[in-house]
Amino acid sequence: MTSSPDSAAGSTIGSTTGSTSDSAESAAAPFPRRLSTRIVVLSTVALALVLAMISGTLWLSWQLEGAGAAINDAGSLRMRANAVAIALWEARTGKPAQVDAQMRQLDETLRELRDGDPARPLFLPADANIHAQFERVASAWSDALKPAALHDLAAGAGEPSTYIGLLSGFVDEANGLVSLIERENARKTAWLRISQVALAALSCVGTVAIVYLLYQWFVAPVQRLQDGLARVEAREFHTRLPVDAEDEFGHLAQGFNRMVAELQALYQDLAARVDAKTAQLAAQNRELATLYEMAAFLNTPGPAESVCHDFLTRVMREFDAEGGTVRVVSPDDGNLHLLVSEGMPEALTLAEQCMPAQDCVCGGASAEAPVVFGLRAPGGASEANAAFAQRCLKAGFVSVAVSAIVAQNETLGTFSLHFREEREISASGIQLLQTLGRHLGVALMNRRLVALGRQLAVSEERNLVAQGLHDSIAQGLSFLKMQVHLLDGAAGRGDLDEIREIVPLLAGGVEESYDDVRELLLNFRTKLAPGKLRLAVEDTVARFRRQSDAELTLDYRDEGGPPLPPDQQLQVLFVLQEALSNTRKHAEALHVHVSVLNGRDFSLSVADDGVGYDPAEIASRGESHVGFHIMHERARRLSAALTLDSSPGNGARVALVLPAASRLAA
Incomplete structure (x- = not known):
């Protein structure tokens, strides 16, 4: 059955042969109900027939599978009987043998054949001759062969002649059992084939009937709809489907006609615009992915x-x-x-290791926008950089794209892409x-x-080192230099009394300078771990x-504050x-008290009862008092508050407070 040709105007799809009968039937009964009833009845009948045939073939195949397992186990009786003979022979010759194990396996095989095992499945076919033959095999084993094996095993050394003499008869009985099961299997196999042929024939007949009915009910209307869709895909928006029935397909045809009419009114260049927009979105997505990957x-x-x-290899791959x-x-x-190059001839990279920016197209990019040069085009390269352009042309590059490397409105350099086309x-x-x-x-x-x-941190640390040297060793060396000058004068005059006075001062100054050096080295090498x-x-x-x-007293209290990180501890x-x-050098104190409190805030206090000092005099000296200046520098690094409190004759106190907001995580 084929669809009728289009009308003369070419705007209506003709109905298929047989649609007239459908229309007549639809007038006699509501189409949806009749169609659903047909489908249910047809499906029920087909399902019942198929299930019946399948059940029969499944039963036959199950029987064949069980009989096949029985053939395997019955055949294994011969092997196990021979295995018993071998075990008897080994036992008679003094070798280790497993006669009992082999006999138990043969007994177990006979038991499984007699009882069956539906789970495997394993069972003897329901045939009297087969069961009679099985009983003969079982009797031959239990009444003759097994007692002979036990007799030969008890007899000691020598050939197991009794068992060997009966073995061939048992094997013949087992062969007979296998042959009977195989013939029964062949008969059921023939029935299975007949059932399959019948199922195939029924399938063919049922398929033809179902195809015919489905064609009448569904395929013909769907073909008209498919033909209409094909015409719409070909942009023939004048296409209309005939509405010749008040059924689901009739309503579907009416909806199709309305849809095509709306498409005819709306569709102009939508496909092209969608393609263009899709390409644009794809390009933007690719660019965003490139930017994300590059930023990461x-x-x-x-x-x-x-x-x-x-960076250069990724950009080259992108473009x-x-x-x-x-x-x-x-x-x-x-x-x-x-700085780096990729895919460039070695001679070209060596010649352009360093050059003025205005002498090459690679310096032509500004911070505003990249530029693209066609090296062969007139005006693509200026006279000033024509020689550099010729180098690129000799290397096989005919186009160059150059972009500036910019950060905070400062041009740090350029990167270029070279193309051979x-x-x-x-x-x-x-x-x-x-x-x-x-x-x-x-x-x-x-x-x-x-x-x-990093350079600034090193510079600051060196500055503190220099300040420490100035405050300790430099002052001691200045004192020693003055004493050496006095010693030289006393030696020139031959004043031994003055020399005796100067030498202890020199020794004390050297020892103090040595202590200062050791203290500084210890400070420089100090490294702390958390806690x-x-x-x-x-x-x-x-x-x-x-x-x-x-006399120094230490009061260290830990009141639940978190540990300081190593940098702040230092x-x-x-x-x-x-x-x-x-305090040791200048205070002349008798008592010193050090207090450390690690609570919400961290505080350090060093107090003495020494000679003290005048804060105004210290302030007037500015940074010349290196020790105080170093402590202020350390406090600023910690973002801590440093307090220096003293007066002449009343001792001095240094207090450092690190607030909780300035503490770092350890």
Whole structure:
């Protein structure tokens, strides 16, 4: 059955043959109900027949499977009987044997054949001859062969002649059992084939009937709908389906006609616009993925050369470039220095290691937008950089795209992409290059700032070291220099009494300078782990007690405050060491009290009953009093408050308070 041709106007799809009868039947009864009834009845009959045939074949196959297992076990009787003979022979010759185990296995096989096992499945066919033959086999084993085996086993050395003599008869009986089961299996196999042929025939007849009915009920209307859809896909929006029945397909045809009418009114160039928008979104998604990947990659640690090389390879892959370079601007001479290159001839990279920015197209990118040069096009390269353009042309590159590397409105360099074919980069590609240049610029600037921060930290620490040297060793050496000058004058005059007075002063000055050096070296080497501050404070106090006659008391209280991190612990310890050093050198104190309180806030206090000092006089000296200046520097590093309290004749007190807001996590 085929669809009728279109009408003369070509706007209506003809109905299939047989649709007239459908219309007549639909007028006699409601179509949806009649159609559902037909489907239910047809499905029920087909299902019942199929289930009946399948059940029969499943029963036959189950029988065949059980009989097949029975054939295997019956055949194994021969093997197990021979195994018993071998075990008897080994036992008679003195070798280790398992006669009992072999006999038990044969008994177990006979038991399984007699009782069956539906789970495997295993069972003897329901045939009297087969069961009679099985009983003969079982009797031959239990009445003759098994007693003979036990007799031969008890007889000792020699050939098991009794068992061997009966073995061939048992094997013949087992062969007879196997043959009977095989013949029964062959008969059921024939029935299974007949059932399968009948099932196949029924399937063919049922299939033809079902196909015919389904064609009449469904296929013909669906074909008309499919033909209409094909015409709509071909943009024939004048296509209409005939509505010749008040059924589901009739309603579907009416809906189809309304849909096509609306599409005919709305559809103009929608497909092209959708394709264009899809391509645009795909390009934007690809650019966003590239930016995300690049931003994540540039934020990873690593040397600038490695970062720039990986950046260049990724950009080249994104834009299908055959070569590329990354150049940085030297702050000294303003020239472009080649940092990394990829896919560039060695001669070209050697010739362009360093060059003025205005002498090459690679320096033509500004911070505003990347530029694309066609090296063969007239005006693609200026006269000033024509020689450099010729180098690229000789290397096989005909187009170059150059973008600036920018960070905080500062041009750090440029990166270029070299192409062996003429290349035009879209506006979105130009914007992507510019954004990538900014990302690389930020990454390079961050690495410069990190390096500068490390240099600044080293410089600050060196400054504190210099201040410590000035406050201790430099003053001692100045005193020694003056005493050496006096000693030289006394030696010139031959004044032995003055020499005797100066020499002890020199010895004391040298010993004090030596102690200062050891103290500074100890301070410089001090490293603390989290929770080690108390031990370091106790060591510092013990060293002060060894170096001074003053009586020192320590009050260290831990009131639940979190431990300080190693950096802050070290700064606190330096303040304590500097305060005790000033007390030992200048205070002339009899008693010193050190208090450490680790609570919500951290506080350190060093108080003595020495000669004290005038705070106004110390303030007038500014940074010339290096010890106080160093303690203030340490306090600023901690973001802590440092208080120096003293008056002449009333001792001195140094107090350091680190508030909870300034504490770092250990």
